[in-house]
Amino acid sequence: MRPFRSRSWPDDLLIVSLSARGLHVKLATLRTWCSNNFILVNLVKTIILIYGKIVSPLPIFRLGTTRISVKTEEKYVGVILRTDTQNMFADHYKAKARTARQCGHRIWAIEDMTGRLRPKELKQLYMARVDCHLIHGCEIPPDSEDMHVKHLCKVQINFLRQMLNIHRHSMIVPLFTETGIKPLQVCRLLLVLSHLMHWLGRSNDMYARAALNSSIELAANSKKSLPQELPFQCPILVLMMFTTIGDIEDYSKLVHKLMLEWLQGEIDSSEKLYLLHDHREPQKDKGPAQVISCMRHYLMVKTQKHQEAITSIKLSTHLLALEILRYVNHGNQPVPRSDRLCRFCRKEVESPEHALITYTSSDEVLQLRVIFLERLFTDLPDLQCQMAELSITELLKAIIYPRSSITLVAKFMYQVLEVFYAVPCTNLMLEASPD
Secondary structure: OOOOOEEEEOOEEEEOOOOHHHHHHHHHHHHHHHHHOOOOOOOOOOEEEOOOOOOOOOOOEEEOOEEEEEEOEEEEOOEEEEOOOOOOOHHHHHHHHHHHHHHHHHHHHHHHHHOOOOHHHHHHHHHHHHHHHHOOOOOOOOOOOHHHHHHHHHHHHHHHHHHHOOOOOOOOHHHHHOEOOOOHHHHHHHHHHHHHHHHHOOOOOOHHHHHHHHHHHHHHOOOOOHHHHHHHOOOOOOOOOOOOHHHHHHHHHHHHHHHHHHHHHHHHOOOOOHHHOOOOEEEOOEEEEOOOOOEOHHHHOOOHHHHHHHHHHHOOOOOOHHHHOOOOEOOEOOOOHHHOEOOOOOOOEOOHHHHHHHOOOOHHHHHHHHHHHHHHHHHOHHHHHHHHHOOHHHHHHHHHOOOOOHHHHHHHHHHHHHHHHOOOHHHHHHHHOOO
16 A cells, blocks of 8 residues: 555645654755756645644644744645534534535525525525535535534534425424425435545545545554444445445435335324325326335425415414414413314314315315315316215325325415414414413
């Protein structure tokens, strides 16, 4: 194996040494090489980082006649490094989270000039301008500590909630199943595994593979290295000299499969997300199929208010009694489900099914429903024949399912919700609270 002396990029040079004496020699060699090649070193940006136990007094390092300062923090090819923290990349996580958040704010500022952007467009901007910072450098330090990667995850979750215009207490899993965006920790892990496959594909005389082999040797000797930290992300993956690309590829597929199973399991076990249970996605020229994570067709509705209304129904972030009386709020205790009655008729639980299908106490809602069903059955005559066989919840799902009528459905939901929201929520809470 060739000894590693330095690493050069177009405008950055890294020199590595295991001793102060070795660094003195390498600095002298660098000065000679620069003189012979007519290269000027930017001495202001030239610094030294010392990892491990620091001797006292510190040695003095010079490049020519200029003394080089010893620092505890520096950025190299975009990655922030520190020498005085347990995790040398801790500040890098925070800096990237801050940058990603600022990029997200710039995206929302665009709407001041363009008007509200649709989720599809916001997803494209997220992948182009925010995600790149959230995954930056993820192949260098595996996420061995949740406390650091959580800064990044919070940025992703906040952006997706704002993209769908749902409140900050909404469930997290639908953010991924309804948009097709992977959870950040899974995404970062898959990128680490893809880089491992790249490194394993190099020959042993290349620096990338030599560095990986050296890390594996360090891990075998219980030294801190990438293979030693990887099990925090991959509990059943043991990286050894005889690990092959096929092993990593199989593990990547397993990670992706487990992610989808976890997402679906969270959906199926949630009482709030009952409208997402047994969901089938329309397929072109095929029968409906279960697609656990993708950009859903109801998010493509062009009118913002209509799209947000149907999203709130699907994700249970609406302001009907079924949801707003579920939680403690301003001293009001949670109300049992059977007591979350309609604010108008006071006979049935005020759920989306009740408001959209069975509520009959308002002439305005009845008129909206008649007009809606007349147009819906014109577009979907088969649905009218199936109504008698479906439960109310199944009927609501069947109404939302077709792509062709989703714009009509979203508009109807918006109009009905506006009628219900006209009655202040505070009045509803006071009526539901005990004497």
